[in-house]
Amino acid sequence: MNRLHAVLAALREGPGYVSGAAIAARLEISRTAVWKYVKQLEGLGYRLEKVKGKGYQLTETPDRLYPWEIDRRLTTRYMGRNVIYRDRADSTNGIAFKLALDGAPEGTCVVAETQSAGKGRLQRPWVSPYAANLYLSVVLRPKIHPSQVYPVTFLSSLAVYDTVRAYEIDPKLKWPNDVLVGGRKICGTLLELSTEADAVRFVIVGIGLNVNMRQNEMTEEIRTKATSLALEAKKVFERAQVCGILLANLERYYDLAKKDGLKAICGLWEEKARIKGTYLEVVQPERVFRGVAEGIDTEGALLLNQEGTITRIIAGDVTF
Secondary structure (H helix, E strand, C coil), X not given: CCHHHHHHHHHHHCCCXXXXXXXXXXXXXXXXXXXXXXXXXXXXXXXXEEECCCEEEEEECCCXXXXXXXXXXXXXXXXXXXXXXXXXXXXXHHHHHHHHHCCCCCCCEEEEEEECCCECHHHCECCCCCCCCEEEEEEECCCCCHHHCCCHHHHHHHHHHHHHHHXXXXXXXXXXXXXXXXXXXXXXXXXXXXXXXXXXXXXXXXXXXXXXXCHHHCCCCCCCCECCHHHHHCCCCCHHHHHHHHHHHHHHHHHHHHHHCHHHHHHHHHHHHCCCCCEEEEEECCEEEEEEEEXXXXXXXXXXXXXXXXXXXXXXXXXX
């Protein structure tokens, strides 16, 4: 913990006002240094009351994804223990990819308050209003063959599913990588990977979870198709807390995949998605499939019953 974070921790311990002299003595720094750290905290968005003879009192914590704020809410062993924060980024996936190439450890997490070039599946732009949602990317290094990587996308959607459920909101999984609430998209995930001839070097799991986004922050194109935790629950959420819960769920499912294999993850996704027996339309660039879902196979492909013929589909846009 650096001294700025130590000053913040001392202010949080309270209760009430904490004198500059007490903080200085505790951290073995001067009162002038304490004052400078307080000014830095104010620059970061923290609000403090200052009363001569009484000291400082922390009155408001900004809703920012600062690494130390996420760390306060982590229960993980390795997932998110190394957080790279950007106020503004082109793409968290792009940053995470470069870090992974340089040897970033598994569980490294890149977060940003906004993205200027965030993207979803099929290179579609991802709307990223400032300080409203979670835009994060995690480095994973699964010891698997490149042909087995497809089900990794289910790890992130399952983690998001459980995170949304933790706030008493009922989500629905949509193959292959979306999470919906009330038929509207609340989260999308995107995998990018680096491979060798017969092994995956690393996977970047990108997650865009709509947390506090309001309708006026949505483009006209997605306004009727997207939602957020805040819109569903009619309240504002603390994003660092949501991030901590999400990373804990992701670690839990990833540990399960390492223990029982990705086939087990496919089974869990199918169970929670309740997809069997659902009539689906799957659109590909040059073809449309319609039929009743029979579930997914152990490699994550969608199995669609088209008038008695089972078609195995590995990509496409699904509508119910």
